[in-house]
Amino acid sequence: MLPTACPLLPPSWNVPQKFRDRLGEKPGRQRAMVAEGHLLLVLHAPPTADHDVREGRLYWRSPEGQWKPGAMRHGEPPVGELLDEYDRAIDSLQQSMTTAGDSRAYFNILNRLTPLMRAIRNVHRVLQDAREAIPNDRQIILLRDRAYSLARAAELLYDDAKHGLDFEMARREEEQSASAHRMAVSAHRLNVLVAFFFPVATVAGILGMNLKHGLEDADKSSGPWPLLSVLAIGLTTGALLALFVTRKPRV
Structure with a gap:
């Protein structure tokens, strides 16, 4: 019997029908699904500044521990490549922080960082759920720990950008107050x-x-x-x- 068609899952993936039934035409929220020893991770690519639509990334782990789609680097789960994308996105914002000199620059960083931080937090939550569902897979543990490190780095960067924005606003208010006093x-x-x-x-x-x-x-x-x-x-x-x-x- 052929599996029911699902636009998000390739027909060649031998996943439980339960996964196909629970997926719609769009990825939806990030989550982990477990059935009959199979693990399906529904994750999002790092959000970018040019569009608000989240690009879905689906990863399937068979009961034998095989991941699909295959990773570009041998011996590493494909989820690690997704975390690499988040890592590069955070590094890019950190570089922008070094050159930020006014409130508009800090605001742009916060505007890009907020959805990124929310997305990587959800990735960490999904990997924690996968860790609890399959407790003996060390690769999932390492992926979860790396996602936590990225989420923590995003939070620290957010705090730095927020403090920079607050400082610039306070400095601007002080300059305006001094100018108003001179005019008076x-x-x-x-x-x-x-x-x-x-x-x-x-x-x-x-x-x-x-x-x-x-x-x-x-x-x-x-x-x-x-x-x-x-x-x-x-x-x-x-x-x-x-x-x-x-x-x-x-x-």
Whole structure:
């Protein structure tokens, strides 16, 4: 009797029909299934930044201890190659951490690391379930321990990225607070200057204080130089006032 078709399991795999019945068209959550001495691991490839769809990886262990699909390296279960992919993904994020210098970089790392950390935790949980179902297979024990190490490395990297993001946010808030304080001090100084000169300007505007100062005659004989001199004095005074208003307050 031919096994019922299952799009996820190759027809050549001689697995219990129970496995095919429990699998749908998509892998679903990561889990371990055991029946009649057979072990089927439903795992996910490391999530990437360009898509949210999880790529399923299925691994079957026969009662004789043979794994399918076969591994590229002799003597190692194929699950080890999946853990290699997780290891490379974590190493890539660790390299990104060394060059991260602002909050956006830390946020991007956390955005990529969060699903990766969740996935490797589930891989470790599945391998622990497989270890309990088949307690005498040392390869499964080694795979479980390696998955735990990767999950721990991902957690430590997440903590480092979170602390880096918190530090950058605190530094940015401190800079904004210092800038706001300087603006408040500058506004206060401007208000003091306005209050000081406002009565004089008001009286001059009301009384029309057009005093004879002699520059009218000098302007006729010397051309624009008196006007330019007054303009230069005004600009110099304005620059000095600007330095006074914008200087940093004493701590």
